[in-house]
Amino acid sequence: MLSRKNHVKDNGLIIPRALRCAIDVHALHIRFLTVSCMFTLFYFLKQSIIYKQKKVNRKYLQISEHICYTEDMNTKHRPHEEPIFADERQQQIVDLIVARGKVRTAQLTTLFGVTEPTLRKDLSVLEERGLLKRTHGGAVSVRPPREQEVANRAAHNAEAKQAIALACLQEIGERDAIFLDGGTTVFQIARNLERSGRYVTVLTNAPAVAEIIADLPTVTHVLLGGYLRRISGSLVGPLALENLTRFTINTAFIGVGGLSESGCTVADLNEAQLKAAVIAQAQRVILPLDHTKVGTVDFARVCGIDEIDVVVTDQENLYLQKWCSSHNIRLVVASPTSQGM
Numbered sequence: 398m399l400s401r402k403n404h405v406k407d408n409g410l411i412i413p414r415a416l417r418c419a420i421d422v423h424a425l426h427i428r429f430l431t432v433s434c435m436f437t438l439f440y441f442l443k444q445s446i447i448y449k450q451k452k453v454n455r456k457y458l459q460i461s462e463h464i465c466y467t468e469d470m471n472t473k474h475r476p477h478e479e480p481i482f483a484d485e486r487q488q489q490i491v492d493l494i495v496a497r498g499k500v501r502t503a504q505l506t507t508l509f510g511v512t513e514p515t516l517r518k519d520l521s522v523l524e525e526r527g528l529l530k531r532t533h534g535g536a537v538s539v540r541p542p543r544e545q546e547v548a549n550r551a552a553h554n555a556e557a558k559q560a561i562a563l564a565c566l567q568e569i570g571e572r573d574a575i576f577l578d579g580g581t582t583v584f585q586i587a588r589n590l591e592r593s594g595r596y597v598t599v600l601t602n603a604p605a606v607a608e609i610i611a612d613l614p615t616v617t618h619v620l621l622g623g624y625l626r627r628i629s630g631s632l633v634g635p636l637a638l639e640n641l642t643r644f645t646i647n648t649a650f651i652g653v654g655g656l657s658e659s660g661c662t663v664a665d666l667n668e669a670q671l672k673a674a675v676i677a678q679a680q681r682v683i684l685p686l687d688h689t690k691v692g693t694v695d696f697a698r699v700c701g702i703d704e705i706d707v708v709v710t711d712q713e714n715l716y717l718q719k720w721c722s723s724h725n726i727r728l729v730v731a732s733p734t735s736q737g738m
Contacts, residue, residue, distance in 0.1 A: 486511070487519050491528050492716070494538050498657055498694060501535040538657070538694055556733045557687045557711035558582040559589075564709050564731035565650060565685050566593045573647040576675050579603035579631030579668075580652015582685040590616060600644050602632040602671060619644070626665065633667040641674055649679035655693030656686055658720055660702050662695035669697035681706045688712035702726070 481489075486509055494500055505516050520536050523529050529536045562585035569575060577583050577599055587606040590597070591613050599618040601607055607620040623637030651672050653661040661684065663669050676682050676699070684705050691714050702724055709729040710717065721728040 481509070483519065487523055490519060490536075491523060494529050494536060494692070498659060498692075499532075499535060499537040503534070505535075538692060554687045554689060554711075558585045558685075560711055560731040560733040561685045561687065561709050562586045562589050563592075564729055565683060566590070568648060568683055568707060568709075569593055569595055569597060570647070571595050572597070574598040574600065574645060576646045576649040576651075576679060577601045577603065577606050578650070578652055578672060578675070579606070579629050580650075580685070582687060583650045583652045584609075586650055586685065600641075600646060602637055603630055604632070605630050626668065629665065629668060631668055631671075633665075633671050637671055638674055641671070641678065644678075646675065646679040648681045648683060649675050650683050650685055651676065651699070652685060653690065653699060654695035655690050656684065656702070656708075656717075657692055657694050658702065658716075659694070659698075661699040661705070662693075663697055663699055664695050666697045669699045672699045676700050676704055683707040683709060686710045688714060691717050 489509075490500070490505065493505075502513055502516050502520070506513055509516070520529065520531050524531050524536070529538060558581060561582055565586050566589060573595070575597055577587055579602060584603070584606060587599070587601075587609050590599075590610055594615065596615045597617075599606070599610055599616055600621065601618065602621045602623065604620065604625070607618055610616045610618050621632050621637045621640045623632035623634040623640075625632055651661070653672070654663045655661070661672075663672065682700075682705050684707065686708055688711055691710070702720055705724075705726050707727045707729060708717065708721055709731060711731055711733055713730055718728060720726070
């Protein structure tokens with residue numbers, strides 16, 4: 398005789414209770430797997446749509462910038478209008494290469510309405526002046542000069558760097574945790590930090606920055622470890638990268654060797670890696686940049702231009718304005734004549 402305690406009736410059949418429980422658990426497991434598969438499928442479909450949309454948006458942005466740039470240049474150079482002087486044409490060729498990084502001779506002949514021999518002569522003159530490098534069928538932007546010692550770089554455009562530094566102080570909030578690297582413009586921020594009157598915590602990989610802020614009563618500082626690149630005065634390497642992960646950064650001030658439409662670059666790969674890690678960790682990234690670095694391309698890439706939040710420079714630049722506008726970057730132009738807070 399079957400025990401009612403150990404058996405149940407299901408659709409007219411009497412089966413063991415343990416088997417009934419096993420069937421229920423199995424059915425529940427199947428439902429769970431079905432729902433999980435649906436959510437997983439939905440997630441991947443959504444990611445696929447987002448990825449395709451980003452590709453479309455990037456392509457649209459490139460096309461839009463190209464159209465806007467071409468229209469802008471065409472308003473300046475129309476083949477049927479009176480030809481411009483050679484000096485003016487050469488300056489506009491330089492501006493174009495600064496903005497785009499490279500140009501083709503065929504494009505320039507159409508743009509300026511002159512013959513290829515004339516354009517080749519222009520490019521030769523500009524190459525002799527060190528403003529570009531000729532290539533087969535066109536020209537490319539030149540790299541910056543060989544990396545110089547910190548003292549030499551600090552003396553270059555000193556007035557502009559001071560103005561940029563004072564403007565950067567306005568971007569620091571009370572009790573902020575900020576990062577200051579070893580750039581010469583960033584060093585000016587450290588020199589003027591006391592003038593802000595704000596209590597801040599400074600994380601830096603530059604011993605010179607730590608030295609100048611060490612005794613400031615409103616500043617707490619932390620110096621990253623690592624090995625010293627004497628030519629730049631910066632600590633870099635695996636230890637610096639590892640120590641960086643221990644901290645939270647509100648605002649990072651990053652010095653670079655050049656800024657072009659393709660992004661930020663510096664002379665050394667190790668410095669590029671550390672700066673990139675700081676940018677990835679910071680809530681906000683500010684680029685203090687004097688006008689001579691706009692359009693310059695150095696050896697090692699740091700980040701894309703879309704990873705920057707604010708650019709602070711000393712002179713207005715049409716192409717820099719376009720890049721910032723296209724990537725929703727706030728552009729601050731600091732006047733060297735205004736040294737007050």
